[in-house]
Amino acid sequence: MQSTAYPDPTRENLLDAALPHVVFDGWGPETFRAAVSDSGVSPALARVAAPRGSVDLAAAYHKRGDRAMIAALGETDLSALRFRDRIAHAVWLRLQSVDREVVRRGMSLFSLPHNAPEGTRLLWETADAIWTALDDTSRDVNWYTKRATLAGVFASTVLFWLGDDSEGFMETRAFLERRIDDVMQIEKAKAGLRGNKVFSAAFALPNALIGMIRAPAGAGRTDVPGTRSTPPGGAQ
Incomplete structure (x- = not known):
């Protein structure tokens, strides 16, 4: 698994060389071959850094956007914002960190059946990056539901943004x-149900089972590889 916090230098070099070609040729084999040629990276080393070719470069571009968002959030004073506004601001920063046409080409790539699992994983990583950057402390089933919900919000917002021609993408912001x-x-409705004695009694056993669910062992730790939100010395 590629690391979000510690990008591979060779893969990043290939990505930089690939980007001028993506708008015209998409994330296909031609773009990967052009990236290898333009970057000066040997074909053998390129295949080590990106064994799936352009799929790995597209994934690296997505992760680069996550890093840029995390860095921007770190430079922003969010103390005056409501939590829901902090989430909206994080998603907005994430959209601003990437090129729309490059993302459009990436959506086409990850909509292919054999690449769909990778696209889903990248969406989850973005949602996790946002919640982690906003100091989410949940370690029970909420750890999963928060990320799943935000991944859905982010995916639908990206799709709307790709077709938005409004000035400054303000229609996307409203969406x-x-x-x-x-x-x-939905969260308010769930809270109301939890406070309902009849509901609580009827779902006591399912709730008890759900209460046993815990976040992954590495979540929220900085001593486990791949779980740091920023590398030593600051975000890259």
Whole structure:
């Protein structure tokens, strides 16, 4: 698994060389061959750094966007914002960290059946990066539901953004606000059900089983490889 915090230098070199070609040729074999030629990386080393070719470079571009978002969040004072506004701001920063046409080409790549699992994993990583950057402390089933919900919000917002021609993408911003409002309404409904004695009694056993679910062992730790949100010395 490629690391978000510690990008491979050779893969990043290939990615830089690939980007000028992506808009015209997509994330295909031609782009990978052009990246190898333009970067000066030997074909053998390129295959070690990116064994799946352009798929690995597209994934690296997505992870680069996550790193840029994390760095931007670290430079922003969020103390005056409500938590739902912090989430919206993080998603907005994530959209601003990438090129729309490159993302459009990436959506085409990861919509292919054999690449769909990788696309899903990348969405999950982005949601996890946002929650981690916002100091999420959940370690029970909420760790999973928060990330799954945000991944859905992020994916739908990206799709809307790709077709948005409004000035400054303000229609996308409004769409994002509506999606987060929808999620907040669901959370309020869940809280109301938990406070209902009849509901609580009827679902006592399922709730007990759900209460046994815990976040992955490495979540929130800095001494486990791949779990640091930023490398030593700051974000790359």
